[in-house]
Amino acid sequence: MGNRIIVVGGGAAGMMAAIVAKRNGSDVILLERNDRVGKKLLTTGNGRCNYTNLYTSLNNYHGEDTSFIEDALCEFNVNKTIEFFEKLGITPATEDNGKVYPLSFQASSMLDVLRYELEYQGVQLITDAYVVDIYKKKKFIVKLKDGRDFSCDKIILATGGMAMPVSGSDGNGYSLAKKLGHTITDIFPGLVQLKLEGNIFKQVNGVKFVGTAGIYHKGKLIAKDRGDILFTDYGISGPPILQISRRANELLNKNETVEIKVSIIDTKSAEELKVYLIKRFNNMPIKTIEEALIGLINKRLILPVLKELNIDKKNTAGNIDEKDIIKIANLLTSWSFKITGNKGWGQAQVTAGGVNTNEVNSKTMESKIVEGLYLVGEILDVDGDCGGFNLQWAWSSGYVAGINAAKS
Numbered sequence: 001m002g003n004r005i006i007v008v009g010g011g012a013a014g015m016m017a018a019i020v021a022k023r024n025g026s027d028v029i030l031l032e033r034n035d036r037v038g039k040k041l042l043t044t045g046n047g048r049c050n051y052t053n054l055y056t057s058l059n060n061y062h063g064e065d066t067s068f069i070e071d072a073l074c075e076f077n078v079n080k081t082i083e084f085f086e087k088l089g090i091t092p093a094t095e096d097n098g099k100v101y102p103l104s105f106q107a108s109s110m111l112d113v114l115r116y117e118l119e120y121q122g123v124q125l126i127t128d129a130y131v132v133d134i135y136k137k138k139k140f141i142v143k144l145k146d147g148r149d150f151s152c153d154k155i156i157l158a159t160g161g162m163a164m165p166v167s168g169s170d171g172n173g174y175s176l177a178k179k180l181g182h183t184i185t186d187i188f189p190g191l192v193q194l195k196l197e198g199n200i201f202k203q204v205n206g207v208k209f210v211g212t213a214g215i216y217h218k219g220k221l222i223a224k225d226r227g228d229i230l231f232t233d234y235g236i237s238g239p240p241i242l243q244i245s246r247r248a249n250e251l252l253n254k255n256e257t258v259e260i261k262v263s264i265i266d267t268k269s270a271e272e273l274k275v276y277l278i279k280r281f282n283n284m285p286i287k288t289i290e291e292a293l294i295g296l297i298n299k300r301l302i303l304p305v306l307k308e309l310n311i312d313k314k315n316t317a318g319n320i321d322e323k324d325i326i327k328i329a330n331l332l333t334s335w336s337f338k339i340t341g342n343k344g345w346g347q348a349q350v351t352a353g354g355v356n357t358n359e360v361n362s363k364t365m366e367s368k369i370v371e372g373l374y375l376v377g378e379i380l381d382v383d384g385d386c387g388g389f390n391l392q393w394a395w396s397s398g399y400v401a402g403i404n405a406a407k408s
């Protein structure tokens, strides 16, 4: 038998690492604090699991040193990932923007095949095993909350980050890593809904539109995305918002003032919209301005827009001043709100920040501080965009650690 490896955390990265280490001849124990593995995996991709992305590149990743990610992503790339899962039974189905799902469109399929493989390979899976301490004497000693302890030659720490703490990843892994000598960069939620300042949100809660949103800091655009945007009672949500939220949260974390500009109409410039509105209002001069906006924007937005601009809703379209038309055109193409915060860890899909990647060997995922300790997945200061990139990181880093930890 090869060396004995303990994998701490049965999420995406931990399961991958355990399977690969076992296939490469090690004796592997996988410890998971929950009563079953892969709780978070089941919720991914709205229950469909967007497990990778055909267009994965370094540009989809963030962290203090994104070059760290390259080696693992090359070693176990998207093709190898698809092939790996295909061998386990997952037929890939590609949707828009290169997102890959199991053809069953069930996240549970991913978990089922991983669990099958863990068992088939003979990984010793121990659930209800909450690791509270790890230290190294000659061997590593791993202590559980219930008093049990284990010893092993190598440890793979795969405890995840802080996002969705009910899944078991509640940040406790950072304490384990710190105690072993690692440093943790600033952490904050990534891919999360944003809270905005203003009193329109109760009224517009649930209004959805295809538009563009941009994050602004000191008047400069720093992130932008387009797609289905949703106003909520606290602010704003939808895939483009999640995608750009990281940049906002990074600055909010430093107490900076951050703004979001929302284009409810993003197919015309403000000037083009003004010209269009003048023509539109000329065609319906006796309608009230409230009536004259029906069919252009969601009806539930009309009164909040007019109120925001101090325009009397009873004014007729034929009587409205050009300066009010300009105000409407400006607001609909760029409505500014101050960002006051985000929906927090409970709603976030990923953790930005984590174990400092300068302290980890990018080719093996082994700690540069403690020999025989490997760190994988979201616990590291690596986070990806929405679209399958975070799971790809979990698979790639887990694979690389599994292979390398199995070498004696």
Ligand SMILES: Cc1cc2nc3c(=O)[nH]c(=O)nc-3n(C[C@H](O)[C@H](O)[C@H](O)COP(=O)(O)OP(=O)(O)OC[C@H]3O[C@@H](n4cnc5c(N)ncnc54)[C@H](O)[C@@H]3O)c2cc1C
Binding pocket: 008, 009, 010, 011, 012, 013, 014, 031, 032, 033, 034, 037, 038, 039, 040, 041, 043, 044, 045, 046, 049, 050, 051, 052, 129, 130, 131, 132, 158, 159, 160, 161, 163, 164, 167, 168, 169, 170, 172, 173, 348, 349, 350, 376, 377, 378, 379, 387, 388, 389, 390, 391, 392, 394
């Ligand atoms: C709602 C939601 C949807 C998502 N959808 C997608 C998607 O479609 N595509 C995508 O690429 N990414 C998605 N993500 C992100 C992705 O799921 C994570 O980045 C990925 O699961 C991280 O894998 P991990 O193994 O590092 O950590 P996790 O999956 O968080 O696993 C860590 C495991 O360690 C266990 N653990 C923690 N501490 C201990 C301890 N002390 N002792 C024992 N066990 C411990 C936890 O219980 C958990 O099972 C989504 C995230 C969320 C929250």
